[in-house]
Amino acid sequence: MATLKDVAALAGVSVKTVSNVVNGYEFVKPENRRRVERALAATGYRPNLGARNLRRGRTGFLALVLPELVVPYFAELAGLVLRAARAHEWTVLIEQTLGTREGERDTLAALGPHMIDAAIVSPEALQARDFGELAPGIPVVLLGEHDVDVPFDHVGIDNVAAAREAVAHLASLGRTRIAAIGAHPHRGTAALRLEGYRLALAEAGLPVREELVATALNYHRRDGAEAMARLLDSPEPPDAVFCFNDLLAVGAVRAAAERGVRVPADLAVVGFDNTEEGTYSLPSLTTVAPDKAAIARAAVDLLRRRVEDPERPTEHVRTPFTLRLRESTGGA
Numbered sequence: 001m002a003t004l005k006d007v008a009a010l011a012g013v014s015v016k017t018v019s020n021v022v023n024g025y026e027f028v029k030p031e032n033r034r035r036v037e038r039a040l041a042a043t044g045y046r047p048n049l050g051a052r053n054l055r056r057g058r059t060g061f062l063a064l065v066l067p068e069l070v071v072p073y074f075a076e077l078a079g080l081v082l083r084a085a086r087a088h089e090w091t092v093l094i095e096q097t098l099g100t101r102e103g104e105r106d107t108l109a110a111l112g113p114h115m116i117d118a119a120i121v122s123p124e125a126l127q128a129r130d131f132g133e134l135a136p137g138i139p140v141v142l143l144g145e146h147d148v149d150v151p152f153d154h155v156g157i158d159n160v161a162a163a164r165e166a167v168a169h170l171a172s173l174g175r176t177r178i179a180a181i182g183a184h185p186h187r188g189t190a191a192l193r194l195e196g197y198r199l200a201l202a203e204a205g206l207p208v209r210e211e212l213v214a215t216a217l218n219y220h221r222r223d224g225a226e227a228m229a230r231l232l233d234s235p236e237p238p239d240a241v242f243c244f245n246d247l248l249a250v251g252a253v254r255a256a257a258e259r260g261v262r263v264p265a266d267l268a269v270v271g272f273d274n275t276e277e278g279t280y281s282l283p284s285l286t287t288v289a290p291d292k293a294a295i296a297r298a299a300v301d302l303l304r305r306r307v308e309d310p311e312r313p314t315e316h317v318r319t320p321f322t323l324r325l326r327e328s329t330g331g332a
Helices: 004-011 015-022 030-043 049-056 072-086 101-110 128-133 159-172 188-203 221-232 246-258 276-280 292-308
Strands: 061-066 091-096 118-121 140-143 153-156 178-183 213-215 240-243 268-272 286-290 316-318 321-324
Touching: 004 015, 004 030, 015 030, 061 072, 061 101, 072 091, 072 246, 072 276, 072 292, 101 118, 101 128, 118 292, 140 292, 153 292, 159 178, 159 188, 159 240, 159 268, 159 286, 159 321, 178 188, 178 221, 178 246, 213 221, 221 240, 221 246, 240 246, 246 268, 246 276
Parallel strands: 061 091, 061 118, 118 140, 140 153, 153 316, 178 213, 178 240, 240 268, 268 286
Antiparallel strands: 286 321
């Protein structure tokens, strides 16, 4: 493998100049920078990240702790975090908790500064008293909104506003029996989306019918299909449904089709997450689209700044969302 000395000899500059170029320092003469860049390309030099991290007192590893990688939203988000972390020379270790309190506690308890520099965590079941035990000794960024005040940097969208906009869209179509699929006793984001659902109904002058609020213990296609089947088999079935993720919505559309219920003519459907599956489903899903790339970039940037300055004030970054109108509500 080529060394800094090899590159310096070929470029006709000092080893220090080569090091400055490799590490991104600005104050290098343009001609010297060009010579070094040509030499780097010719020799195929690659920096020794392990040695560099040892000099910095870091491991070079970042943990990404997610509920389920089989859920497309988390799989897509993981790819974006990998890309954002690579720009800061971090290698990402991905852990899956299955969204249980035990799984989240055990995973975070096993992490420490001897293994990783920092962690991005998307918790679903942790309770208020658990947050004080999160990965002691390492910086942590939390993803998603939480109804507890915790001393960690945090990135998320406004789930109440997003759900409110989705349900308001359904009401604007003249739908009056709007159901919700995804209520959950322990998921903080589910509570916030349910709050937005209720607010939108009230603003539209529609009653909140508890029989139209369906629980989903998991957010998979089967859960959406089973919940939709129960709603459609009720004495007064819904004419629209807001699903708390795209997989629930895909399952709901399937259950409707099996009963001869047309989407969107008889039943308008809105999902949440803007996953690729929803884009190519038939019909394609109207969905709330969080800016997943912005979430990934913000989380990695917060960790970078926390590692460099552990005492800085805690930050809460709210990233944007849009409502993508597609075929399941009569859109393009």
